[in-house]
Amino acid sequence: MQDHLSQTFAALSDPTRRAMLAQLSKGKANVSDLAKPFLKAMSLPAITKHLQVLEKAGLISKTREAQWRPCELNGAPLKNISDWMEQYREFWEESFDRLEVYLKTVTSKKIMKEKKHGRKK
Amino acid sequence: MQDHLSQTFAALSDPTRRAMLAQLSKGKANVSDLAKPFLKAMSLPAITKHLQVLEKAGLISKTREAQWRPCELNGAPLKNISDWMEQYREFWEESFDRLEVYLKTVTSKKIMKEKKHGRKK
DNA sequence: TTTATATTTAACTAATTGGTTAATTAATAT
DNA sequence: ATATTAATTAACCAATTAGTTAAATATAAA
Incomplete structure (x- = not known):
């Protein structure tokens, strides 16, 4: 997955991941908060993987707070997409x-x- | 590849395909025109496949003119991305x-x- | 009718993706 | 010390993706 822009587009090409970003746009959330809407549909390790994809693309960052991992949305990669869209x-x-x-x-x-x-x- | 938005993002997550769109933004082009910059790097069937991905995502449309297949850029799916980005x-x-x-x-x-x-x- | 040009299809392959279950780590609470 | 809660890692699997080469199709030109 050579370049950053490709990585960002790929990360956004999944509805689960986009829904996670949508939730994060309302504010910081733990992994289990983000998982809740999907636990009927998939397992927690699947959630972890989705979050790793978002993190590697720079769309979120994870921090540590006791046993929780609060995540927050990063706008920068979206700015790159927006710039690309301009043309x-x-x-x-x-x-x-x-x-x-x-x-x-x-x-x-x-x-x-x-x-x-x-x-x- | 369930939904339209996912399909569009996936189609855009490849630099070859984005370069093809960039060329098409300058005007209509045949498959062989679009292929030219990439023929050192990949075969013609690979090009055909990339164009099929773009076409299935609605980002281009192919018409027929003798043995040529002129392609043109379609803006509609990009509008969807732009709308999604707004939030x-x-x-x-x-x-x-x-x-x-x-x-x-x-x-x-x-x-x-x-x-x-x-x-x- | 044969040949040349433009493009696609078929059949195959290696790497990646998106999921699984079972086991593991990290931190807190009893 | 042990149990509980939160999250990740490992090992595996099926489907998809991005490429290949060889063969086929479509149209025009000789």
Whole structure:
């Protein structure tokens, strides 16, 4: 998993891990807090592994407090993704703007045509 | 690969695929155009597979023109990522703002102290 | 009809991923 | 000292991924 950006994208490509980040966005949480919503679906070692993936990607950091391991969200890798996304902004905004632009285009063409010919059809 | 968002993140977690998207952001390109920068590093079938991953994630669409397969970039899945990112904006902006905020804090504390006591140290 | 170009499919492989259960470590409480 | 709670590690497994080479398909050109 060569580069940082790839590692971050890979870490985010799992719904369990994204849900963990969502919980951490509400504040610091222990491993068992983070595990709770998933313990019907998977074991605690599976949770540990998911958290290790997030930690290696730098998306969270784990500290120590007695036998607990409070985790917190780190924004930096998300900043890298956001920066990478920037170069595609025109493309993902386009999917919204396409209709609006199209309408403006046909409207102004119609207006120009009307100006040229005095009327339409 | 359950959900769309996971599929998109997974597709983006590879530098070859991201480079292909970068090229497509400059305009439509055939498979062989997209392959060119990588043919020293991998075979053509490998390229085909990467493009299939991008296509299944909806990030590109392939059309037919004689024996060529022109590909173009689709912004919609990137919009989904951008929307998902929004909920973490405070965290990834924080990594920038932290120092600025800190400096403002100590500065205003210093000013308040100076006002209270007439001077500092 | 053969040949050349562009691309994909098939069959295979090694490495990685996401999960498991059982055992282990770390810290606290009895 | 022992038991309890929190979390990790080890060893294993099945599915997926990212690549390979060889063969096949699609279209155009000679």
